[in-house]
Amino acid sequence: MSVNSRHNLGWLLLLLLILVFLFVLGSPEALEKLGEERFFSTALGIFGLLLILLFFLKLVSQPSAPPKQRILTVLRCERCDVTSVREFKRGDYIPKREGKCPSCEGEMYIEAIYPEELGKKKKPLPF
Amino acid sequence: MPFLQHLAGEGGNLWSLVFQLFFIAFIIAYFLYGQRIQIAIWNRxxxxxxxxxxxxxxxxRETAIKAVKEIGKPEEDPVPSIDRFLETFFIQPVDMDPAGIVWKLDRLLDVRDLSMKDAVRRIAPKASDTELNNLENLLEAALDLNLIYRIVRHYYLMGKRTNAYIITAQLHMMLPLIMDIAYAYDGAxxxxxxxxxxxxxxxxLLACKLLAGKKVEKIEKDMVFGETELEGRHVIVLKAEGPGGNVGKPGEAIEKLIDTYGYRPAIIVMVDAAxxxxxEDTGDVADGVGAAIGGIGTEKYRIEEVAHKHKIPLYAVIIKESLREAIAxxxxxxxxxVDKAIETVKKIIREKTREGDxxxxxxxxxxxxxxx
Structure with a gap:
């Protein structure tokens, strides 16, 4: 499970709890009983217990593993600067010469080897 | 149940009573055993x-064994030798009397490096020099992961055995940083x-870009240099010999270029990831003064010594990245x-030297x- 989906699951559970709580309060039977102080404290108790359970589950949940990334090799033509990207193969290194350029027959060389970017870009800091 | 019902009072809600009891029990338990509960959570x-x-x-370890078997094609089972490698250690020289410690440390590091290379050569006899360097780096990363695991386990068990909460607390607080380093080694x-x-x-990489298409020569251990022109200046570019995993000995190489080969550069510009x-953003570039080189300090010492001896100004250009990014x-x-750093180097050369220098x-x- 990715970091984001785990984070979203926590919020989803919390939202579900609030909805259940509101549903209980919103039912006619519950409204009738709402006048009774004991019913209200019981409902509040259930809600509190569920919250404790949720936070405990979050506390003991597995630490998230870093996401898996593909490694890309970027090839550039020496003559016309055309680039092509493929998956990294063992034996690739910068600036290994490899093959001919499809457009000008110039020699291609490996310009860069880097992991593909995953996920959202970080927001700029406000300070 | 009738008893509980009786406790709840006439018309009382049994559940309400149960919850009240639960909360009271929880508060008492937390009051009396709060610290132990906290320690138990941390230990978990x-x-x-x-x-x-x-x-x-x-x-x-598995990756290392697989790589050794694939690349090195050993005739014997390499597992016992790899396991022995993963337990090797390095003892720093005594620093009570620090005079001369740099050379002692330098010598010990050379011995360590040589013995590691020998060990890898024995484990993977069919590997080429490039592959040998990569395998050495791989085994060193596995060794570091093994060390991190053993240290964390040691303090965890010690904290538990002696009930020394402070050790458990410190270990728990340091864990996010330790895990960050461990994940970095995993990527490495x-x-x-x-x-x-x-x-x-x-x-x-910057040196490689500057040397594109130029002839390079080997100098010193695992170091190469080449000559090129940049902004109308004659430039000597130095780097570790690739593409195998290698940092070389830049200090010794610079010493040799200046003292033995007789080059007299107007300035030395060092470019390093810092x-x-x-x-801060990864890949940002900054420049300053001094020897931009990490490690244990022996190479930095040599570079500073030679620059001081010949009165050569030392300039540094750094490409910013985190520790995790440095080994991933x-x-x-x-x-x-790196492209931005090339522009910064050109700017330094234009500002600090004259044409023909x-x-x-x-x-x-x-x-x-x-x-x-």
Whole structure:
């Protein structure tokens, strides 16, 4: 499970709890009983217990593993600067010469080897 | 049940009573055993991370065994030798009397390096020099992961056995940083096994770009240099020999270029990947004065000595990245940072030297996946 989906699951559970709580309060039977102080404290108790359970589950949940990334090799033509990207193969290194350029027959060389970017870009800091 | 019903009172809600009792019990338990509960939660957290550390350590060991078998094609089973390698250690020289410690340390590091290379050569007899360097880097990363796992386990068990809460608390508070380093080594294991460039290779990559199409010569241990023209100045570019995983000995190489070969550069510009502060962007470039080189300090000492002896100004250009990024596969931002660093180097050369001067540029870092 990715970091984001785990984070979203926590919020989803919390939202579900609030909805259940509101549903209980919103039912006619519950409204009738709402006048009774004991019913209200019981409902509040259930809600509190569920919250404790949720936070405990979050506390003991597995630490998230870093996401898996593909490694890309970027090839550039020496003559016309055309680039092509493929998956990294063992034996690739910068600036290994490899093959001919499809457009000008110039020699291609490996310009860069880097992991593909995953996920959202970080927001700029406000300070 | 009737008893409980009786306790709840006439018309009383039984559930309400149960919850009240539960909360009272919870508050009393937390009041009396709060610290123990906290320690138990921390211990559980440490255990979970220890399991993950063990997994990372075992995976690195398996990767190393697989790579050794594939690349080195040993005739004997390499597992006992690899396990022995993963337990090796290094003892720093005594520093009570620090005079002369640099040379003692330098000698010990040379011995360590040689013995590690010998060990890897024995484990993987069919590997080429490039593959040998990569395998050495891979085994060192596995060794570091093994060390992290053993240290964390040691403090965890010690804290538990002696009930020394302070040890457990400190370990728990340090865990996020320790795990960050462990994940970085995990990324490095993969990069070393495959021979991919890592973030620390920013300096050698800059040197490689400057030396594109130029003839290079070997100088000193695992170091190469080439000559080129930049902004109307004659430039000597120095880097570790790639594409195998290698940092070389830039200090000794600069010493040799100046003292033995007789080059007299007007300035020395050192380019290295450097630790960024939190909040800074990866791949940002900054320049300053001094020897931009990490490590234990012996190479830095040599460079400062030779620069001082010949009164050569030392300039530094750094490409910012985190510790984790330095040993993980090189990010796109770092490639972009290298291009920015080339412009900064040109600017320094224009500002600090005259046309026709000799300039020495040293690309410092691990050159895995980067040839010349």
């Amino acid at each position: 957290d440490i255990e979970r991370n220890l399991r993950r550390l063990k997994f990372l350590r075992d995976r690195a 294991v993969k990069a070393f096994a495959e021979g991919q460039p890592i973030g620390d290779g920013a300096g050698p 630790q960024k502060f939190e909040g 596969p090189m990010k796109k931002e770092i490639y972009e940072g 000799l300039v020495l540029i040293a690309g410092i870092g691990n050159t895995i996946g980067i040839a010349q």
